[in-house]
Amino acid sequence: MSALADGGVRTLPPARTGRVTVLFVLLGTALAVLAVVSAGSGQLHVPPSEVLGALARGVGLDLGPEPTHPNGYAALWTIRFPRVVMAICVGAALAAAGAVMQGVFGNPLADPGVVGVSSGAAVAAAATIALGWTAVGPWTTATAAFVGGLVATFAVYALARSGGRTEVVTLVLTGVAINAVCGAGLALFTFLGDTQAREEIVFWQLGSLNGTRWVYVAIVAPLMLAGLVGAIALARRLDLLSLGERSARHLGVDVERLRIVAVVVVALLTAAAVAFCGIISFVGLVVPHLIRMAVGPGHRVLVPASALGGAVLLLAADLAARTAVPYADLPIGMLTALVGGPFFLWLVRRTRRQAGGWA
Amino acid sequence: MNPRSPRGGTARDEAYRSEAPQGARQDQHGVNPRSPRDTLLSVRGAGVRIDDATLLSGVDLDVRTGEILVVVGPNGAGKSTLLSVLAGDRAPDDGGAAWEGTPLGAVRTAELARLRGVLLQENRVSFPFRVVDVVRMGRAPWTGTDAEDRDEEVVASALTAADVTHLAARRYPTLSGGEKARASLARVLAQEPRLLLLDEPTAALDVRHQTRVLAQARRHADAGGAVVVVLHDLPLAAAWADRVAVLDGGRLVADGPPAEVLTTELLSAAYDHPVDVLSHPITGGLLVLPRHGAPSEVTTP
Numbered sequence: 001m002s003a004l005a006d007g008g009v010r011t012l013p014p015a016r017t018g019r020v021t022v023l024f025v026l027l028g029t030a031l032a033v034l035a036v037v038s039a040g041s042g043q044l045h046v047p048p049s050e051v052l053g054a055l056a057r058g059v060g061l062d063l064g065p066e067p068t069h070p071n072g073y074a075a076l077w078t079i080r081f082p083r084v085v086m087a088i089c090v091g092a093a094l095a096a097a098g099a100v101m102q103g104v105f106g107n108p109l110a111d112p113g114v115v116g117v118s119s120g121a122a123v124a125a126a127a128t129i130a131l132g133w134t135a136v137g138p139w140t141t142a143t144a145a146f147v148g149g150l151v152a153t154f155a156v157y158a159l160a161r162s163g164g165r166t167e168v169v170t171l172v173l174t175g176v177a178i179n180a181v182c183g184a185g186l187a188l189f190t191f192l193g194d195t196q197a198r199e200e201i202v203f204w205q206l207g208s209l210n211g212t213r214w215v216y217v218a219i220v221a222p223l224m225l226a227g228l229v230g231a232i233a234l235a236r237r238l239d240l241l242s243l244g245e246r247s248a249r250h251l252g253v254d255v256e257r258l259r260i261v262a263v264v265v266v267a268l269l270t271a272a273a274v275a276f277c278g279i280i281s282f283v284g285l286v287v288p289h290l291i292r293m294a295v296g297p298g299h300r301v302l303v304p305a306s307a308l309g310g311a312v313l314l315l316a317a318d319l320a321a322r323t324a325v326p327y328a329d330l331p332i333g334m335l336t337a338l339v340g341g342p343f344f345l346w347l348v349r350r351t352r353r354q355a356g357g358w359a
Numbered sequence: 360m361n362p363r364s365p366r367g368g369t370a371r372d373e374a375y376r377s378e379a380p381q382g383a384r385q386d387q388h389g390v391n392p393r394s395p396r397d398t399l400l401s402v403r404g405a406g407v408r409i410d411d412a413t414l415l416s417g418v419d420l421d422v423r424t425g426e427i428l429v430v431v432g433p434n435g436a437g438k439s440t441l442l443s444v445l446a447g448d449r450a451p452d453d454g455g456a457a458w459e460g461t462p463l464g465a466v467r468t469a470e471l472a473r474l475r476g477v478l479l480q481e482n483r484v485s486f487p488f489r490v491v492d493v494v495r496m497g498r499a500p501w502t503g504t505d506a507e508d509r510d511e512e513v514v515a516s517a518l519t520a521a522d523v524t525h526l527a528a529r530r531y532p533t534l535s536g537g538e539k540a541r542a543s544l545a546r547v548l549a550q551e552p553r554l555l556l557l558d559e560p561t562a563a564l565d566v567r568h569q570t571r572v573l574a575q576a577r578r579h580a581d582a583g584g585a586v587v588v589v590l591h592d593l594p595l596a597a598a599w600a601d602r603v604a605v606l607d608g609g610r611l612v613a614d615g616p617p618a619e620v621l622t623t624e625l626l627s628a629a630y631d632h633p634v635d636v637l638s639h640p641i642t643g644g645l646l647v648l649p650r651h652g653a654p655s656e657v658t659t660p
Contacts, residue, residue: 015495249448253499
């Protein structure tokens with residue numbers, strides 16, 4: 001049943017341009033190079049060739065030169081490699097979460113923090129630190145952060161729903177209220193804790209990859225991968241959602257279900273990132289933005305490319321955090337916000353001029 | 360109305376111009392072997408209330424293949440509400456709507472997307488997608504079916520039909536109002552639904568594109584589809600409708616061929632404004648003319 005005139009198939013602009021391939025190649029290369037450089041940098045310097053040699057030996061291949069420093073191999077495998085992998089996982093998770101969140105809100109300025117994951121996680125983590133809970137041993141804080149993030153996200157979502165629908169503005173404003181309450185809780189626990197607990201809470205909020213161990217990576221990586229697979233599965237429907245809820249429904253999208261699944265995916269990704277490393281802001285906001293400027297807004301490219309870009313960004317930020325000041329490990333959250341904030345402002349002004357507004 | 364839009368006069372345009380709407384309609388009034396009139400969608404006793412306000416009340420309406428059903432009525436008459444009931448967006452509080460006998464509520468969202476396409480009055484896209492990508496989104500309901508193979512072909516035809524092929528690579532937010540309306544129409548056409556529901560598709564368009572849109576609706580109906588169009592423009596309604604439904608205060612006050620429904624008395628009463636219905640001196644078709652001028656100079660006949 002086609003009432004369309006036969007116009008003859010013209011050559012349409014392709015769905016996927018060559019720029020996409022270039023972008024993936026560039027990001028992939030940057031990730032590999034940064035990972036090797038980052039693993040070799042720090043107080044104990046290891047040249048890239050020896051890093052690769054140690055990596056090969058670790059997986060049972062006798063290739064390349066061994067680290068010349070007596071502690072080189074051990075340092076790489078127990079301290080540097082887990083930290084590098086963690087940076088990749090956390091960066092990918094945060095950026096992918098940002099891309100999905102912006103798609104669900106239909107607003108390129110939305111951020112996982114808006115929904116309350118970060119503050120919910122922070123308040124739960126602070127509670128365990130201040131009250132000295134140790135139900136799950138040394139992982140109590142991380143577990144609490146994860147659970148707190150999920151609870152906060154669902155609380156916002158449940159409160160913002162009315163008559164089976166969720167309006168974006170209501171959702172955002174509810175997020176603001178939840179964030180305010182969580183902020184108050186955080187202040188309370190900071191007040192209640194002793195000096196050591198206070199210090200711990202403050203540093204957790206600043207965000208850091210310091211002290212990452214393989215066991216942490218083993219928890220975060222599967223969560224990140226599961227979230228990423230979920231996010232990519234939602235991509236096409238997120239494209240349709242950008243037409244508006246009604247038009248998306250007219251094209252066969254179950255909008256309510258899409259929203260719920262997307263919120264779960266975002267909570268999973270962000271909470272996984274926040275659980276061990278604290279609050280690292282702006283990655284979820286800036287990376288999808290940059291990717292969108294490079295290759296357009298289609299989510300099937302945006303989500304995986306953002307994940308890759310987020311991994312590159314966080315790896316670079318962590319390298320800077322470790323090496324910018326000798327013998328100091330700067331809080332990475334501070335670094336990303338310091339660089340990300342002004343950059344984002346510039347981005348907003350530039351994009352607004354070029355694309356003719358957000359709506 | 361849109362000086363930025365480059366327009367190329369092509370042979371295709373000639374074809375559209377030669378399609379005089381009156382002639383097309385008269386063809387329809389004869390026996391048209393291509394399109395037997397089957398009822399696709401029927402609404403019975405539909406009523407919609409929000410709080411104390413009654414938006415729609417006791418509406419019975421059939422949507423049939425092979426015809427353009429035009430819905431007219433003053434502001435707040437319930438036209439868009441009726442359209443949302445027909446689209447399955449809103450389950451009426453009273454009565455119901457059924458697609459070939461199946462209640463609309465029981466048809467799955469994905470299945471419904473292959474049956475009816477909806478062009479809303481306002482069309483916004485949250486991100487700067489290219490026009491061609493927006494139109495490709497119209498193919499989403501056919502993903503995983505055999506029809507998927509024709510995607511690019513259908514998208515190209517839809518772009519041509521809505522006269523936006525030259526805009527294919529432009530970012531949607533950079534288009535003018537009329538261009539956005541046409542790009543969105545192209546998306547709905549690419550969806551290839553059996554029923555087209557168009558809410559004021561001509562509001563932002565110049566005369567040439569108004570005619571093109573309604574000619575496209577005509578084509579869809581002639582090919583065995585069904586079309587429901589909400590129009591504010593009464594002369595257009597008279598020119599293109601096979602059947603006109605007049606809504607007033609949420610009630611269906613008339614439903615029938617334009618010649619029977621579009622009368623001076625009925626329209627003047629529905630719009631609470633004098634409207635003259637004359638016979639066109641050249642084509643003999645209906646000519647609906649709202650009287651213009653200061654309120655003191657126009658009197659209800």
